[in-house]
Structure formats: structure tokens, C-alpha cells
Amino acid sequence: MEARLTELSIAARVTAVEEEVQAFLRSLDTLKKSTTLAQRNHERKKLYKTEEFIRLDIEDELLKLHEVPPTAPDAPVPSDELSQCKDPVVVGYATRLNALRALLTLEIQPSSHTILEKVYMFVRAATFALVMFGGFFVVCFLVPLRWIHLILRQFDVPNYYLPMDWIQTTFGLALCVASGIQISTNDRVNLTMETTKNDPTVVMFTHGSNLDGLMIQGTSPTSLKFIGKKALFMLPIVGWGFRWGFGNIPIDRSNREASKRSLKVLAKAVLEYGRSVAISPEGSRSKTGQLQDFKKGPFYLQSDVNKSITPAIVHGAFELWPPGRIFTLSGKAHVDYLPQFHVDPHKSRNANRLALRRVYLTALAKPVPADLSTAPDTPHVLMHVWSIMCLWVVIPGAVAAICGAISRLSTILGVSTTSGTAQLVASVMLGLETFMHFTC
Known part of the structure; x- marks a missing residue:
């Protein structure tokens, strides 16, 4: 495994992307004055792609080992999961790559609190x-x-x-x-x-x-x-x-x-x-x-x-x-x-x-x-404000119409009081939620 990782220049590639990430982080204060949040996050995603391609190359090699037929019936099958690999060289690379992941967390849009x-x-x-x-x-x-x-x-x-x-x-x-x-x-x-x-x-x-x-x-x-x-x-x-x-x-x-x-x-x-x-x-x-x-x-x-x-x-x-x-x-x-x-x-x-x-x-x-x-x-x-106004007209109106229909149905069923209607609705809701619980 170590020889194959050497062929793929994993050590040099990890070191290179670590240096690129550190250079980016050092330049953040300057970038915030001249770039938008989307542009800075785009740079993070480009660096993340480079880091993750290294990870994928390692995982490809682990998968090849995993898919090789065992030499004996009781021979252990190596895991194809990077997180479960016990090889110290691979574990070392995984630790460094995980650290880079944490450093490349995307920047979120702050609230103005106005x-x-x-x-x-x-x-x-x-x-x-x-x-x-x-x-x-x-x-x-x-x-x-x-x-x-x-x-x-x-x-x-x-x-x-x-x-x-x-x-x-x-x-x-x-x-x-x-x-x-x-x-x-x-x-x-x-x-x-x-x-x-x-x-x-x-x-x-x-x-x-x-x-x-x-x-x-x-x-x-x-x-x-x-x-x-x-x-x-x-x-x-x-x-x-x-x-x-x-x-x-x-x-x-x-x-x-x-x-x-x-x-x-x-x-x-x-x-x-x-x-x-x-x-x-x-x-x-x-x-x-x-x-x-x-x-x-x-x-x-x-x-x-x-x-x-x-x-x-x-x-x-x-x-x-x-x-x-x-x-x-x-x-x-x-x-x-x-x-x-x-x-x-x-x-x-x-x-x-x-x-x-x-x-x-x-x-x-x-x-x-x-x-x-x-x-x-x-x-x-403007379209959003108008749409919100429409939603506050249409949805409460539809809910009111349905509630009116439920009330009329309750009257037909002989349930004439508000409390009786509420009990009927609560019973139906309890039944539906119970059915959902046992079939979900």
C-alpha cells in the first residue's frame, strides 16, 4: 500500500495543498476587502476539491485491496473505508486531510441584526x-x-x-x-x-x-x-x-x-x-x-x-x-x-x-x-411581498372552508357542540398519528 501511495505522490500532494490552504487563510483579511462571500467560498471549494481528490485516490487503492479475492477462506478482508483503515501511513494521511476539511468550512452570510x-x-x-x-x-x-x-x-x-x-x-x-x-x-x-x-x-x-x-x-x-x-x-x-x-x-x-x-x-x-x-x-x-x-x-x-x-x-x-x-x-x-x-x-x-x-x-x-x-x-x-400577502389570503381561507365543512359534517353525525367536534377531530388525529407511528 505504501509503495502505491508513493507512486501517486500522495505525500507531496498533501503537503502542497496544506501550503495552499495556509496561504489562503493568511490572505483572508485582504480578500474580504476585495471579494464577495461567494467568491471566497468558491476558493474554498477549489481547495476542497484538491484535498478530496487526494482522499479519493487513497480510497480507490483501499477499494482495490478490498475487492481482491482473499488468499484463504479465513483471511481477513481489508476495509474499503478510509476511517476504518489501520495502516499507519494511511491513518497519518487521513488525519492531515481531515484537518484540512475543518479549515475549509464555508463562510456563512452574517445577519445585519437591524x-x-x-x-x-x-x-x-x-x-x-x-x-x-x-x-x-x-x-x-x-x-x-x-x-x-x-x-x-x-x-x-x-x-x-x-x-x-x-x-x-x-x-x-x-x-x-x-x-x-x-x-x-x-x-x-x-x-x-x-x-x-x-x-x-x-x-x-x-x-x-x-x-x-x-x-x-x-x-x-x-x-x-x-x-x-x-x-x-x-x-x-x-x-x-x-x-x-x-x-x-x-x-x-x-x-x-x-x-x-x-x-x-x-x-x-x-x-x-x-x-x-x-x-x-x-x-x-x-x-x-x-x-x-x-x-x-x-x-x-x-x-x-x-x-x-x-x-x-x-x-x-x-x-x-x-x-x-x-x-x-x-x-x-x-x-x-x-x-x-x-x-x-x-x-x-x-x-x-x-x-x-x-x-x-x-x-x-x-x-x-x-x-x-x-x-x-x-x-x-416586491414579488415576494405580494406572494406573502396572497398566501395569507389563500391558505387561511382554505383552512376556514375545511373547518366549516368539518363542522357541518359533525352536525350531520349528531355532534352539535364545539367540544364534541373537537373530541371527534382529536380522535381522528390520534388514530392517524398512531397508524403513522406503526407503519413509518
């Missing part, structure tokens, strides 16, 4: 909550629309034009609007039905913020089914709409076998209904804003469905809403849809996983708009 910003954030957060809970409340009562999908499919109506799919896309956009995010996209054509030839694809998106999935949901030119953490589905009303209304799939990250079952359910949606699906190969949100190691689960999913992968790169969202920030700042974000990645059938699943990671790192290191993560343009702010 009264105007605080008021604007409160309005946006309240609208976001309105769409999340009020919107999903409405979606729960639209679940029967999914039954119409069975009929429409008989007439070859594409998934994107099915009622609940259109509503899901609109819902994602509404949440982005409520967040105050100005979204730009690039190469959406890579995900259109014409490009995919109506063949489902597995969309794998980078994940550094709570905004990522919403941005993909709202800007994707084709309907997607998402897989999300179980805790989200356990929220009353929100989880019901997310699962039964939109048909998304919960995953229990703490239980490997349960996770595999969730991926099988998602694979069924691809194979039986021709659904394109969306999942983050990183699993959880990145705490540094940089691309994390890829989990193996999404690649088992791809193997089960044998479909292409469409990488989706989200820029700028981490800077606006990093983990730990209560709510997002208003600003510009960008989604880049890359050409489809076709798995090499002659390579192992893990080899394809490492190859795809190189694609992501290369895309992330490309130049981005200099004003990324800055305040939205004035026309967008």
Missing part, C-alpha cells in the same frame, strides 16, 4: 409556518385526488401532470417564496422528460441546508418522490401530507434494516409507477457546507432500479441557512442540474460511488455568480 431585517425574518418565518402547517392541513384533505391518478395513468397522463404532483411542485415553490429565497437554475433540461426519454432517474442532491430539498422540489422540471428522515413524518399534519398526500417515503437512519426496507419501497415507486426519485447521497446536512462522504444506501437504491443518476448541485443555501441558524436569511441561491451519470456496469457499486463523488466535487468547484447568497434583487423582493 430592526427591518428582524421584522422581515419574523414575517417570513410566520409565512413559512403557515404554509407548512396550514398548507399541509389542506393537502391532507386533498389525498383522495391521488385515487384519480389510477384513472389518469390509463390515459398515459405523465406523472408531472397528475394533480398531486403539480400540487407538490407548487408547494415546494411556496415554501421557497415564504423563505425569501431568489432561486436561479442551470441546465434544467437535463431532467426534462425529453432528455430522460420518460425513463425514471435517481436525482441525488447536495445537502447543506433545510432549503435544498425544497429548492429541488420547486424547480425540478419533472415530478420527484423524496425520501426523508422519519422524524419529519412523525409531525402531525405535516407528516400525513408529506407521506399520504405527496407519496414520499420515510427512512429510519438509526435502523439499518428499516432503512433498507424504505429504499425497497422507493425502488418499487420507480419500477412500478415510473417515478423519478430524489435522495441526498450525503444523508444528513453538512455542518461545514462542503460535500460530505457519500452514504452507500442511495447506491443500493440505484442498483435495485438500474436507472441513471442525475446530480443536482445546490449553491448558496448553506450560507443562508446553515445548521444551527433558527431560520434562513433572505438571499440568492442556485441549483445546477448536471448531465445524467450512467453507472459503469463493469465497476463495483463502491467504485461507481467514488467516481460520482469526483463529478460532484468538480461541479462544486466551478465558478458561481459573485452575488450568490446576497440580498435578493428589488423586483424579487
